[in-house]
Amino acid sequence: MGPYILRRTGAAIATLIAASVIIFAFIHLIPGDPVYVMLGDAATPDQVEELRERMGLNEPLVVQYLIWAGNALQGDLGQSIFFETPVTQVIAEGAETSILLALITMFWIVAFGIPVGVLAAMRQGTWVDQGLSGLAMLLASVPTFWVGLYLILTFAAGLGWFPSSGYPSIFEEGGLSNLRYLVLPSLALAAPNAALILRLTRASMLDVAREDYVRTARAKGIPPYRVVLRHILRNALLAVVSAFGFTFAALISEAVVTETVFALPGIGRTVVQSILRRDYPVIQGVVLVIVCLYLVINLIVDLSYRLLDPRVELE
Amino acid sequence: MLNVENLVVSLRSGIPIVRNVSFRIEPGEILALVGESGSGKSLTSLALMGLLPPSIAITGGRITLDGAEITHLAPHQRVRRGCGKVAMIFQEPMTSLNPVLRIGEQIEEAIRMHDPDSVPAERALELLDMVRIPDAAHQLRAYPHELSGGMRQRVMIAIALACRPEILIADEPTTALDVTVQRQVLGLIRDLCERLGVGVLFITHDLGVVAQLSERVAVMYAGVLVETADVVPLFRAPLHPYTAGLMACLPDPDSDEPHMATIPGSAPRADAIPDGCPFAPRCPRAQSVCRSGTLPLVRGAEGQAARCHFPLTEGALA
Numbered sequence: 125m126g127p128y129i130l131r132r133t134g135a136a137i138a139t140l141i142a143a144s145v146i147i148f149a150f151i152h153l154i155p156g157d158p159v160y161v162m163l164g165d166a167a168t169p170d171q172v173e174e175l176r177e178r179m180g181l182n183e184p185l186v187v188q189y190l191i192w193a194g195n196a197l198q199g200d201l202g203q204s205i206f207f208e209t210p211v212t213q214v215i216a217e218g219a220e221t222s223i224l225l226a227l228i229t230m231f232w233i234v235a236f237g238i239p240v241g242v243l244a245a246m247r248q249g250t251w252v253d254q255g256l257s258g259l260a261m262l263l264a265s266v267p268t269f270w271v272g273l274y275l276i277l278t279f280a281a282g283l284g285w286f287p288s289s290g291y292p293s294i295f296e297e298g299g300l301s302n303l304r305y306l307v308l309p310s311l312a313l314a315a316p317n318a319a320l321i322l323r324l325t326r327a328s329m330l331d332v333a334r335e336d337y338v339r340t341a342r343a344k345g346i347p348p349y350r351v352v353l354r355h356i357l358r359n360a361l362l363a364v365v366s367a368f369g370f371t372f373a374a375l376i377s378e379a380v381v382t383e384t385v386f387a388l389p390g391i392g393r394t395v396v397q398s399i400l401r402r403d404y405p406v407i408q409g410v411v412l413v414i415v416c417l418y419l420v421i422n423l424i425v426d427l428s429y430r431l432l433d434p435r436v437e438l439e
Numbered sequence: 440m441l442n443v444e445n446l447v448v449s450l451r452s453g454i455p456i457v458r459n460v461s462f463r464i465e466p467g468e469i470l471a472l473v474g475e476s477g478s479g480k481s482l483t484s485l486a487l488m489g490l491l492p493p494s495i496a497i498t499g500g501r502i503t504l505d506g507a508e509i510t511h512l513a514p515h516q517r518v519r520r521g522c523g524k525v526a527m528i529f530q531e532p533m534t535s536l537n538p539v540l541r542i543g544e545q546i547e548e549a550i551r552m553h554d555p556d557s558v559p560a561e562r563a564l565e566l567l568d569m570v571r572i573p574d575a576a577h578q579l580r581a582y583p584h585e586l587s588g589g590m591r592q593r594v595m596i597a598i599a600l601a602c603r604p605e606i607l608i609a610d611e612p613t614t615a616l617d618v619t620v621q622r623q624v625l626g627l628i629r630d631l632c633e634r635l636g637v638g639v640l641f642i643t644h645d646l647g648v649v650a651q652l653s654e655r656v657a658v659m660y661a662g663v664l665v666e667t668a669d670v671v672p673l674f675r676a677p678l679h680p681y682t683a684g685l686m687a688c689l690p691d692p693d694s695d696e697p698h699m700a701t702i703p704g705s706a707p708r709a710d711a712i713p714d715g716c717p718f719a720p721r722c723p724r725a726q727s728v729c730r731s732g733t734l735p736l737v738r739g740a741e742g743q744a745a746r747c748h749f750p751l752t753e754g755a756l757a
Contacts (some may be wrong), residue, residue: 336534340595342490343527344549344602345514354548355537362539434582435538 132426136419143415144196148189151404162205192408201409206401211409214394221291221306221383221390225313226375228306232314233321233371238364241325242357248330257326263319268378272312272385279308289387309386313378317371324367328360335359362433369422376414440465440505441487441525441606441638447499448479448486448662455498456709457483457662464606464638469629471649471670472642473685474659475706480642483659484608487640488527489513504605518552526604530611532591536583542567542594543579549601566597570627589620596627600635607632610642625652646689650674655742658682661707661717668743676752678737678745681718716747724749 159175160167176182180191195202201211244256263271280288291305292298332338333356341355342348380392387393391410398406430436441464448457457479464470474480485491487502489512502510504523517524529535537545546566547559554562560579567575570593583591592612599607609628613621629652632639641653649656649670656673658666658681666679677683684702704721707713713720719729726749734746 336529336531337537339490340529340535340545340598341537341548343488343514344598345518345524345552346548347515354540358539359537433539435584 128430129427132423136423139419140415144193144412145189147408147411147415148192149185151408152185152188154402154404196409196412201412202405204398204403204406206398206403206406211405214406215391215410215413218389218391218394220293220295221388222379222392224294224303225306225310225379225383225388225390228303228310229313229317229375232310233318236314237318237321238325238361241322241364242329242352244322244326245329245333246352253326257323260319260322263315264323266316268312268316268381269385271315272309272382275308275312276386291386291388291390306388309382309388312385313375313382316378317374320374321364321367321371325360325364328363329356331363332356332359362429365432366425366429369418369425372421373418376418441640442503443487443500444502445500446483446486446497446502448482448491448495449498450709451494451496454710455662456495457486459500460659460662460664461500462657462664462667464640466605466636466638467632468655469632469639469641469653471653471656472640472659473644473646473649473656475644477706477709478659479662479709480659481610484527484610484640484642487525487606487608489517489525490527523605524553524602525606525608526599526602527608527610528592528595528599528612530614532588532595532612532615535595536591538583540582541579542581542583542586546579546594546598546601549598553602562601563597566600567594569600569631570594570597571623572597587620588616589624592616592620592624593627596624596631600631604637606638606640608640608642611644612641613648614643614645621648628652646685658685661712662709663717663746665718665747666743666745668739668745669741672739672741672743676739678739678743678750678752679718679747680722680724680749680751682745683751684721724751 159172159179159181163171163175180188183191192202199212201215203209204211204214207214240256244253244260247253276288279285286307287305288308292302294300294302296302338351338355341351346354376392379390380396382388383390383392384396391413395407395410397403398410443463444461446457446460447455449455460479460483462470472480472483482491482495485495486497489509491497497510500510501508504525507522509517509522509525512520512522514524536542543560543563546563550557550559550562550566563579564575567578572578572590572593578586578590583594586594595612607628612628613624616624625648628639628641631637639653641648643649653670655667655669657664658673658679660681666673666677666682668678673682674686677686681702687700688702690699702721707717707720713730715728715730715732716722716725716734719725722729729748735748736744737747737750738744739750739752
């Protein structure tokens with residue numbers, strides 16, 4: 125297993141380097157000069173030139189990239205143009221909200237997607253299955269912001285069960301009960317992804333149910349629920365686990381929308397605002413962190429896949 | 440003793456696939472069920488197991504094992520009611536074992552269901568020894584993909600035996616194996632049948648295997664048992680023209696004939712089986728009487744019987 129992790133980590137690092145080049149290049153291809161944003165329309169050419177020099181924007185792109193990448197390696201992602209604080213600090217401020225939102229969302233996805241998918245597969249062709257599959261199709265097709273607005277209308281504005289926007293830290297007054305602010309956003313974010321996992325679980329269960337070894341298991345005379353849990357579900361989950369890497373990617377992009385709809389002080393909303401402000405160090409920094417996260421999560425998914433399936437060699 | 444009486448297996452749409460099949464298997468006896476692909480052999484065996492897919496059902500007849508009716512019971516219902524057991528080994532050893540569970544876990548699972556008083560780990564070891572798997576203690580911890588096809592089929596036999604069956608169904612268990620391994624597995628099945636007194640239903644399309652292994656043969660065509668007989672009389676003097684056709688298709692090493700014989704035409708599809716004798720359209724002896732109505736049961740010597748208007752051995756007509 126050791127050499128495999130090494131090889132896999134090496135590949136992740138290569139991906140990270142390539143991603144950093146792309147991130148850097150793209151930001152610099154976007155029209156709009158951050159210097160004008162910072163100084164306003166009234167700036168004189170001398171002021172502009174002076175600030176460009178100070179920010180290193182007059183260096184060749186390659187040099188700029190190497191400086192940025194070198195600093196990033198030391199944990200310095202530069203200064204936010206808008207906030208005038210380190211980018212790492214800007215990210216850290218949004219991290220609590222985003223991490224908690226992601227964790228709660230993942231919980232919904234696993235807690236609903238997999239058991240309901242199993243239920244639909246076991247009731248294949250009945251009205252239970254058709255109802256659940258139809259619901260999943262609906263949830264997977266409806267845009268996240270619409271689900272979010274609808275949840276706010278129903279459960280916040282209408283019934284008043286949950287707050288409609290914002291999120292005070294769990295370390296502030298209210299403590300863990302502040303998590304209620306994340307219930308509706310996480311449900312909105314979970315809906316399309318749980319629907320996909322539901323459909324994948326169902327399809328995978330039905331595939332595995334046709335396997336010869338499931339017939340062998342039935343032939344042993346073990347009770348049907350044990351055939352489902354031990355023989356069908358266990359193998360069906362192999363396909364579902366490998367989908368979690370993609371689910372995570374979907375979560376990141378949809379979190380941007382969700383955090384905006386629910387006015388959550390998370391990283392996603394910071395990115396959107398930074399794009400509008402041409403605050404390119406923040407954009408670069410956040411995207412780089414997300415790429416790292418994505419690589420780590422996929423590494424974990426790969427490793428767990430290899431632990432779940434003994435046929436995959438770990439040399 | 441397994442007794443199958445007038446078994447009818449049909450699609451949900453009502454089309455019968457297996458029609459009025461009757462046979463019995465005594466303890467320690469091997470009955471070979473012979474027929475082409477699609478003749479209903481495998482569906483007959485799944486019906487005996489209580490493992491028919493949801494789209495197919497038993498619509499007539501009954502199956503009894505040592506007097507207890509098991510016709511419509513799935514395996515887990517048979518365990519719960521404590522009736523006699525039918526176990527099965529399948530054609531494809533490569534896909535019949537769960538890839539993510541160790542061999543030992545898969546055998547012990549069956550032991551816990553059928554042998555609650557034994558120590559599962561010890562019994563599993565005993566079973567692997569019984570099916571002659573070398574280094575059994577080590578193999579219990581192996582995953583299926585680490586074993587060869589022959590070894591996996593032995594594991595399947597061990598799982599079947601863990602169910603303490605009265606009847607073992609072997610559905611073409613050697614088709615997917617190398618010839619040398621085939622012979623070992625066949626020998627193993629015959630030994631176990633004799634030693635444990637298990638009745639075996641051996642499904643095959645290989646008449647060579649039939650001659651080596653079994654005492655009695657049932658020949659199936661288009662869902663109907665056309666002939667049942669002991670092996671020796673069947674090979675010496677088949678009654679039914681279809682059986683004779685099968686024999687004629689066996690390659691003869693002494694013949695100079697470059698082409699192997701075949702039966703002209705092909706077996707009918709399950710939804711287009713003709714009235715009367717299903718073999719009539721391909722039969723050289725068929726006459727108009729064969730194409731409708733029921734078929735007479737013709738009995739020969741030594742328990743040989745066939746359903747045919749014009750059997751081959753004239754003297755056999757009773």
